[in-house]
Amino acid sequence: MASFNKIFGELWRIPQEILDTGDDERLLAFVLDQLTSPDLFIAKVKEVYSEPDLESFDTLEFKDGRVLERSSRPQQIDGEIVGRVWSFRDITDRRRAEEDVRRLKNYLANIIDSMPSILVGIDRRENVTQWNRMAETATGISAAQALGQPLRSLLPEFAPWIDSVQGDVLAGHPASREKLLIVKEGEHRFYDLILYPLMANGVEGGVVRIEDATERVRIQELMIQTEKMMSVGGLAGGMAHEINNPLGIITQAAQNIERRVAPDLPANQAVAKDMGLAMESLKAYFQKREIFQFIQDIRDASARAAGIVSNMLQFSRKSEAIKQPAQLADVLDRSVALASSDYDLKKAYDFRNIDIVREYDPDIPFVSATVVELEQVILNLVRNAAQAMAANPPERKPRITLRVRRDGKYAVVEVEDNGPGMSEAVRRRVFEPFFTTKEPGVGTGLGLSVSYTIITQNHGGLIAVESSPGNGARFIIQLPLQAEAET
Amino acid sequence: MTATTATTVLVVDDDAPLRRTIVAFLEDSGYRVVQAGDGREGLEVFGRERPDLVLADLRMPVMDGMALVARIRTESPGTPVIVISGTDDDNARAAAIAQGANEYVLKPIRDLGRLEAIIARLIRSAQPAAGNG
Numbered sequence: 001m002a003s004f005n006k007i008f009g010e011l012w013r014i015p016q017e018i019l020d021t022g023d024d025e026r027l028l029a030f031v032l033d034q035l036t037s038p039d040l041f042i043a044k045v046k047e048v049y050s051e052p053d054l055e056s057f058d059t060l061e062f063k064d065g066r067v068l069e070r071s072s073r074p075q076q077i078d079g080e081i082v083g084r085v086w087s088f089r090d091i092t093d094r095r096r097a098e099e100d101v102r103r104l105k106n107y108l109a110n111i112i113d114s115m116p117s118i119l120v121g122i123d124r125r126e127n128v129t130q131w132n133r134m135a136e137t138a139t140g141i142s143a144a145q146a147l148g149q150p151l152r153s154l155l156p157e158f159a160p161w162i163d164s165v166q167g168d169v170l171a172g173h174p175a176s177r178e179k180l181l182i183v184k185e186g187e188h189r190f191y192d193l194i195l196y197p198l199m200a201n202g203v204e205g206g207v208v209r210i211e212d213a214t215e216r217v218r219i220q221e222l223m224i225q226t227e228k229m230m231s232v233g234g235l236a237g238g239m240a241h242e243i244n245n246p247l248g249i250i251t252q253a254a255q256n257i258e259r260r261v262a263p264d265l266p267a268n269q270a271v272a273k274d275m276g277l278a279m280e281s282l283k284a285y286f287q288k289r290e291i292f293q294f295i296q297d298i299r300d301a302s303a304r305a306a307g308i309v310s311n312m313l314q315f316s317r318k319s320e321a322i323k324q325p326a327q328l329a330d331v332l333d334r335s336v337a338l339a340s341s342d343y344d345l346k347k348a349y350d351f352r353n354i355d356i357v358r359e360y361d362p363d364i365p366f367v368s369a370t371v372v373e374l375e376q377v378i379l380n381l382v383r384n385a386a387q388a389m390a391a392n393p394p395e396r397k398p399r400i401t402l403r404v405r406r407d408g409k410y411a412v413v414e415v416e417d418n419g420p421g422m423s424e425a426v427r428r429r430v431f432e433p434f435f436t437t438k439e440p441g442v443g444t445g446l447g448l449s450v451s452y453t454i455i456t457q458n459h460g461g462l463i464a465v466e467s468s469p470g471n472g473a474r475f476i477i478q479l480p481l482q483a484e485a486e487t
Numbered sequence: 488m489t490a491t492t493a494t495t496v497l498v499v500d501d502d503a504p505l506r507r508t509i510v511a512f513l514e515d516s517g518y519r520v521v522q523a524g525d526g527r528e529g530l531e532v533f534g535r536e537r538p539d540l541v542l543a544d545l546r547m548p549v550m551d552g553m554a555l556v557a558r559i560r561t562e563s564p565g566t567p568v569i570v571i572s573g574t575d576d577d578n579a580r581a582a583a584i585a586q587g588a589n590e591y592v593l594k595p596i597r598d599l600g601r602l603e604a605i606i607a608r609l610i611r612s613a614q615p616a617a618g619n620g
Contacts, residue, residue, distance in 0.1 A: 237576075241546065244573030245502050248594035252508030255599045259515055267515050299597075306595050313575050 011068060011088050036061045048072050052081045059091070066092040118155075118210040121198075126151045129205060138210075151208065157182050158210065161193050169195050169206050179217055181424060188466055190217040218464070221428070226456065236312035243309050251302040254295050261286055311446040312433070325366035326374065328404045328413055328479075332358070335378035336402070339386070351386060355399040364404050367411050367479045369459055377451040377463075381415040381475050384447065387438065388419035388473065410461070410478040418472040427467050455479070494610060495519045497538035499529035499555060500571070501547040505594070509542060509571075512599045513606070526550025530558055538566070539610050543588075545572040545579065553586055560587035567609035571596070 009019050012034070018026050032038035041060060048054050055073040062068070069089045074081045112119055113133040121130030131146035131154075139146075141154055152159040158180070165175035174196035182189050194209040260268055263279035272279045286292055340351045382400060389398035396418060403414035422430070422437075429435045431452040436445035455463040460480050467473035496518045500506040503524065510520045521536045523529035527550040529543065541559055545552035556568050570588040572579060580591045589609055596602055 240575060241573040244575075244594045245505055248573070248596060249502070249504045249508060251595045251597060252505070252512070252599060256508055256511045256515070259512065265515060266517075302595060303597055306597070310575055 008088065011090055034062050034064070036063055044070075044072075048084065060088075066090065067095045068092075117212075118208070120146075120151065120155070120208040120210075121205065122151050122208065123205040128154060130207075155208075155210075157184075158191075158193060158208075162195065162208065165193075165195050169197050172197050172199060179213060183468055188468075189214045222462070236309075240309045240313050244306065247302050247306050247309070251299055251306075254298045254302070258292070258295050261291075308446060311450050323368045323370050326369040326371050327366060328364055328374075328411055329358075329360045331369070331371060331374045332360075332378055332402045332404065332413065335375045335382060338375065338379050339382045353398060354386060354389065355397060357399060357401040359401060359403045359405075361403075361405040364406055364411050365481050367459075367481060369479065370454075373454045373458060377454050377477070378413070378415065380447040380451050385415065385417035385419060385473070389417055391420050392418070406481075407478065409481055411481055413477040413479070414474055415477075416472060416474040421467045421469045421471045421473055423469055427465055430465055431463070493519070494540075495521060495536055495538040496606065497521050497523065497529065497532055497536065497541045499523045499526065499532075499541065499547070499552070500544040501525055502544070505544075509596075509599070509602075513603065516603055518606075526552065526555035526558075529555050533559060533562070537563075539613070540606055541566060541568045542571055542606075543568060545570055545574060545583065553582065556583065556586040556588050565613055567613050569602075569605065569609070 008014075009016070012031055014027065014030060018030055032041060035041055044056065044058060048056050053074050055071075057069075057071045060068045060070055067090075069091045070086065072084055072086050075083045075085045112130065115132060115134060118135045118138050119130065119132040120128055120135055123129050128146045128149050128151055131141075131143040135146065136142055139154060146154055152162065155162075161177050161180055165177060168175035174194065176192065176194040178192050180191045180193055182191060190213045192211040192213045194211075195206055196209075197206045198204045259265060261279075261282060262268060263283050268279060272282070336356055385400050386398070389400075392398055399418045401414070401416040403412070403416070405412050405414075426437060431448050432445075433449040434445040435449075452463055455461045455477055462478040463475065465473060465475050494517075496513055498506055498509050498513070498520060499522070500509070501524050506522055506524075510522055513520045521532050521538060523532045525547045526543075529541070530550070532538075533541065541555075543552045543555050547555075552570055552572070556570065559566060559568055564587075567589045568587065569590045569592055570583040571592045571594055572583070573594040575593055583591050590605055592602060592605070
């Protein structure tokens, strides 16, 4: 070593004592000891000295984390190589900054990718600039395919919603839409959509976040439903007694009227005779004036009202019926048998014309259930299906598909029809007490709400419905399997 | 269907129009019917008239049906009592039967003819020794 400047000693942290001796061996040993890969250092030195006109450039990593940049070039005097100049520069800070940036980039990418929502960045022309992993999973489109593509071609089902909030976003405000219903392959899912502008220098683009809210919406629906049921239950108990008394008067008085205009009752004959009234004429008159029909209507109506009261009591009554192991396939078959012998169903809906398709998974364990209650639920679903399918056009043959399968800890029963289906507004309300789409007198609006109570409160299960206009309806019942039910 | 004039039925209910529907029906069938508007009055009439059978509502002022049933049971263990109630509740039914009621009939009564059949059966079985004429 011929010469070095002061910085050299400082960079390498060489003690003055060694510098003073000028002992190259000691100097080299000291230098090598500081490096993480001394072999590379030596190799480089050997390489450049074997080729005198070689210029080289590399970095040296120190055990203490510092990084020096090393360059070496031949020293020439009048075009002749006379030696080498080595220069060193401390680039530790630059290295660290680069490292930090890389780590931060990874970290941000990780945050974006790990997000359990679809996150899409768009530029001003709504072309995709960012497409996270959830977006890949949800759409099946990779980030590489998505980048640069127009947003609405990648997420067409959300395009109308994005349009509806575009004004806000262009004006620089975030905008959101909640509980958007998207029907995909017959399945109903709900999404929350949030759009916000990227605002570094004016609006540079935006971010779309889409979250699957299906589970949340279902739980909300369930809670609302349960609350409604409970309030109805509380009212029902007290109301039932109060209503049954006047109903008793109505129906029992009607029976007395009927009896007191009958010609054959001795008490009637005695009074009629006293008054010079011919009972036969009276009866004929009543018949002609349809009085008997009106009386019958009164009795029928009060019987209907009594039926509603008794159904309502089901809400307040905690089932005390004994639960027993039940084979769901048997329950379904018995309910169908009941339905086919139901006079009203036979008469009005010709139950024999309906195809019954059974898709029973053979390996379904027993569930703990009150069988008559389950049968009531299934019978009710089957009856509703039959009534709905009466509206089918002739080319669509009524069909009820019954399924039993297992889903984790639950046994699942499905009752599906190919009737006209229902709108979302109707679907949401079907389990509500007194909600009915049937003609007055045909339905009380209590069948499904009682079914709901039986499944959720008496059996610890769940009942839901999927349907859309034109696509039939599918009721899904989940019942805890016996092992869980008993613990 | 027509009972002998000697057969007396006591109807106890605080709802007068409702009571009237039962009284009228039984009278038309030939029963002698006496009535009361609450439990205590019912007990008085019971002591005075010694009916062959009692029909009693459950929810009544002054003395309710449960208490009335219990009192009649102690005074006259053999007299059949039918509880007529607007409460469709298994617990109420069980309690009434435990107090000694022979039957628990729900209001509204859709077929008074069936009530009458129950009355006739209970009276028959309560008086097995009494010969019929």
